[in-house]
Amino acid sequence: MSIEQSILAILSFWPSTGYDINSEVEHKAAGLYWGMSYGSIYPKLKKLEEEGFIYPIEQEEKGRKKKLYELTPKGWEEFENWLRLPPAYPKVKDELLMKMSTWHEDIESSILIGHLLKRKETTEDLLEFVKGWPTNGISYISNFGMLSIRYAEIRLEAELKWIEESINALEKNQLPKGQDPNKNTEKLLARRREAIQDEKGK
Amino acid sequence: MSIEQSILAILSFWPSTGYDINSEVEHKAAGLYWGMSYGSIYPKLKKLEEEGFIYPIEQEEKGRKKKLYELTPKGWEEFENWLRLPPAYPKVKDELLMKMSTWHEDIESSILIGHLLKRKETTEDLLEFVKGWPTNGISYISNFGMLSIRYAEIRLEAELKWIEESINALEKNQLPKGQDPNKNTEKLLARRREAIQDEKGK
DNA sequence: TATCTCATGTAAGAGGTTACATGATTCG
DNA sequence: CGAATCATGTAACCTCTTACATGAGATA
Numbered sequence: 001m002s003i004e005q006s007i008l009a010i011l012s013f014w015p016s017t018g019y020d021i022n023s024e025v026e027h028k029a030a031g032l033y034w035g036m037s038y039g040s041i042y043p044k045l046k047k048l049e050e051e052g053f054i055y056p057i058e059q060e061e062k063g064r065k066k067k068l069y070e071l072t073p074k075g076w077e078e079f080e081n082w083l084r085l086p087p088a089y090p091k092v093k094d095e096l097l098m099k100m101s102t103w104h105e106d107i108e109s110s111i112l113i114g115h116l117l118k119r120k121e122t123t124e125d126l127l128e129f130v131k132g133w134p135t136n137g138i139s140y141i142s143n144f145g146m147l148s149i150r151y152a153e154i155r156l157e158a159e160l161k162w163i164e165e166s167i168n169a170l171e172k173n174q175l176p177k178g179q180d181p182n183k184n185t186e187k188l189l190a191r192r193r194e195a196i197q198d199e200k201g202k
Numbered sequence: 203m204s205i206e207q208s209i210l211a212i213l214s215f216w217p218s219t220g221y222d223i224n225s226e227v228e229h230k231a232a233g234l235y236w237g238m239s240y241g242s243i244y245p246k247l248k249k250l251e252e253e254g255f256i257y258p259i260e261q262e263e264k265g266r267k268k269k270l271y272e273l274t275p276k277g278w279e280e281f282e283n284w285l286r287l288p289p290a291y292p293k294v295k296d297e298l299l300m301k302m303s304t305w306h307e308d309i310e311s312s313i314l315i316g317h318l319l320k321r322k323e324t325t326e327d328l329l330e331f332v333k334g335w336p337t338n339g340i341s342y343i344s345n346f347g348m349l350s351i352r353y354a355e356i357r358l359e360a361e362l363k364w365i366e367e368s369i370n371a372l373e374k375n376q377l378p379k380g381q382d383p384n385k386n387t388e389k390l391l392a393r394r395r396e397a398i399q400d401e402k403g404k
Numbered sequence: 405t406a407t408c409t410c411a412t413g414t415a416a417g418a419g420g421t422t423a424c425a426t427g428a429t430t431c432g
Numbered sequence: 433c434g435a436a437t438c439a440t441g442t443a444a445c446c447t448c449t450t451a452c453a454t455g456a457g458a459t460a
Contacts, residue, residue: 002297003419009304013390019439033299039421042441065428066439073401076394083305084313087297089324095204095289097235097353102211103285103346111286112346122291140386143377144305144314147368150378151299151361158360159353166349175345176352184342188215192278199275205447221411241449244413267456268411 003036004044008053008071008079013140015057015070018042029133029141032126032152045069053078104188109170116170120163127156205238206246210255210273210281215342217259217272220244231335231343234328234354247271255280306390311372318372322365329358 010021010030018041025031045067048054053075057068071079096115103112130152134141141149169175178185212223212232220243227233247269250256255277259270273281298321305314332354336343343351371377380387 002300006300009300012304012306012394013386017439018441019437023438030300030303033294033296033303035293035295037421038441039423039443040419046441071393071397073397076397079304080309083301083309086320087301087317089321090294090296090298091237092235092292093237094235094292096292097350098204098208098211098232099285099289100350100353101232101235101344101347102214102281104214104344107282107285115289118288119291134381137381138383140382140384141380142303142306142382142387143380145303146378146380147371148299148302150367151302151364154360154364155357158356162353162356165352169349176348178343178345178348179336179339180342180344181340182342184215185344191273192214195273195275195278219411220413221409225410237448239449240413241415241451242447248413 002082003040004048004053005079005082006030006034006036007041007044007048008075008082011054011069011071011075012079015068017066017068018045019066021045029130029139029145029149032130033148048075104185104192106189106192113167113170116163116167120160120167123156123159123163127153127160130156204284205242206250206255207281207284208232208236208238209243209246209250210277210284213256213271213273213277214281217270219268219270220247221268223247230341231332231347231351234332235350250277306387306394308391308394315369315372318365318369322362322369325358325361325365329355329362332358 007021010016010024016024018038021041022036022038025035045054049056049069052072054069055072057070059066059068096119099115100112103109130149133139134146134149209223212218212226218226220240223243224238224240227237247256251258251271254274256271257274259272261268261270298317301317302314305311332351335341336348336351
């Protein structure tokens with residue numbers, strides 16, 4: 001619901017091409033909080049231009065053809081109105097957590113540990129990036145932007161801590177005790193075994 | 203890409219109706235990591251039944267008509283294959299962070315503080331829920347599930363810490379220093395003022 | 405008796421991704 | 433000169449949400 005506003009936000013930094021915008025969310029800091037792909041970007045740029053929020057800056061021929069877009073006054077206004085609107089609480093879709101929540105004893109926990117190790121790697125890479133970014137000497141980060149960089153840092157560090165904890169618990173077979181007043185784990189395993197028996201009995 | 207698997211996962215706990223599944227992601231722990239709505243659930247249940255992953259358990263008439271779905275052997279297999287597949291790294295879309303990253307001095311920071319306060323409230327509510335859930339005496343949480351509950355806890359606590367920090371920095375006007383080797387903040391404010399001048403000059 | 409919760413379902417469409425097509429320029 | 437990067441764009445498709453329609457049973 002706000003790919004368009006995100007594009008305006010990115011253009012507020014400096015005039016950019018569609019390609020630049022993609023790079024921004026693919027390899028740069030904006031990608032920590034947002035995502036979009038070419039299939040969205042170019043059509044949206046067209047739409048935003050038609051609606052008068054942005055306009056293309058004509059390039060005085062450096063050979064390569066490209067379209068730099070800049071905000072119009074109306075575009076600035078729209079962007080800033082959006083800033084003022086209360087943001088929606090982020091909706092999480094985390095496959096690892098979903099899998100973990102529904103994991104059970106009859107699947108080897110080494111596989112779950114593998115999932116955690118893979119997650120750890122990516123999280124470490126991201127954390128390294130996030131820590132290096134504000135001191136790489138070239139990237140632009142405003143003082144406000146630093147607050148959000150700090151968010152990523154805190155969040156990723158917390159995640160790493162949790163990954164360590166979890167791997168440890170799984171390896172030592174010392175999982176925290178859940179809550180199971182209706183013997184659901186037992187029932188689940190029984191239903192599963194029955195299903196497997198039925199299958200074999202066919 | 204895995205609404206279907208999520209449904210199988212939820213059905214692995216116990217046979218459920220479409221309504222139950224919705225409640226699970228709306229008001230219960232699964233909602234911390236996943237979301238879906240009726241418009242997805244019922245068509246998917248139909249599809250999963252057609253494909254032989256689930257089947258409806260006939261109800262011996264408690265008056266109210268409802269369709270409880272249970273996993274078939276094939277459904278269990280599909281569910282567990284999914285568990286074994288490496289999960290995708292979660293894609294974040296966080297409007298607050300996006301706004302904060304592109305905030306600038308000429309918008310009153312009190313508004314940003316307002317956004318943070320609102321976020322804080324929801325995060326606190328979630329944290330309270332997450333802490334109470336495993337000890338409410340009725341809900342089912344497996345030992346594996348406890349690990350993911352712990353994740354939510356750590357993550358939400360880290361977020362609250364960051365919110366406090368950020369509000370404090372904003373109120374005292376002591377934001378961390380960013381990185382701006384090309385005077386971008388200056389240029390941005392200049393471009394903006396020019397645009398606003400142009401608008402007035404019309 | 406009215407409202408809330410339980411319960412199932414569909415239609416329309418917003419929103420987005422993937423994959424492809426195309427070509428210029430720069431770099432090793 | 434070949435590969436990587438810069439650059440624009442579209443078509444097909446999926447996925448999912450919103451909003452609506454409908455009604456029974458429970459509760460206050």
